[in-house]
Amino acid sequence: MTVEFLDYTEGSDRHYHDMLGYKMTEWREGYVRLEMDVQPRHRQRGSFTHGGILMGLLDIAGLLSNLYDKRDKVETLTLALSTNFLAAVHSKRVAAIGEATKAGNAVYFANSKVIDIASDTVLATAQGTFRIRPKKNPELPSPTDP
Numbered sequence: 001m002t003v004e005f006l007d008y009t010e011g012s013d014r015h016y017h018d019m020l021g022y023k024m025t026e027w028r029e030g031y032v033r034l035e036m037d038v039q040p041r042h043r044q045r046g047s048f049t050h051g052g053i054l055m056g057l058l059d060i061a062g063l064l065s066n067l068y069d070k071r072d073k074v075e076t077l078t079l080a081l082s083t084n085f086l087a088a089v090h091s092k093r094v095a096a097i098g099e100a101t102k103a104g105n106a107v108y109f110a111n112s113k114v115i116d117i118a119s120d121t122v123l124a125t126a127q128g129t130f131r132i133r134p135k136k137n138p139e140l141p142s143p144t145d146p
Contacts, residue, residue, distance in 0.1 A: 020056055022096070024064075030100040032064040035117065037093050049089035054114050054124045058083060061098030062110035062128035073135060079107070080129040087123050091116040094123065107131055 022036040034057060042053045059081055098112040107129060114124045
């Protein structure tokens with residue numbers, strides 16, 4: 001399932017998400033998949049994709065993994081993100097996959113990984129802890145607003 005309102009591939013550059021330029025390609029309870037074409041703006045001065053780009057994708061995938069049925073009702077915060085870089089990234093296209101592992105009323109945990117789509121090689125992994133709370137101000141955008 002493609003969720004069109006989370007297509008940041010041709011964004012307005014208003015948000016960090018626009019700069020990343022990812023598109024959500026699958027989302028269901030406890031799982032999300034984001035795909036991104038690696039652009040020159042994502043790379044270091046060398047040819048590698050910058051680690052901060054990977055961390056952003058890992059964080060967003062982990063955060064969204066537990067929001068499928070709650071997205072309009074809550075706001076979320078990343079409390080901790082432990083990241084492991086496993087391979088240098090020369091890929092042209094990557095995917096970030098987030099899977100919720102345990103959820104309580106206020107805190108949830110998720111694992112995420114970034115893979116090279118062409119080879120299915122795992123490039124980076126993360127374990128995240130996220131805070132979830134009712135939206136205090138309905139005028140503020142939700143994590144899934146474009």
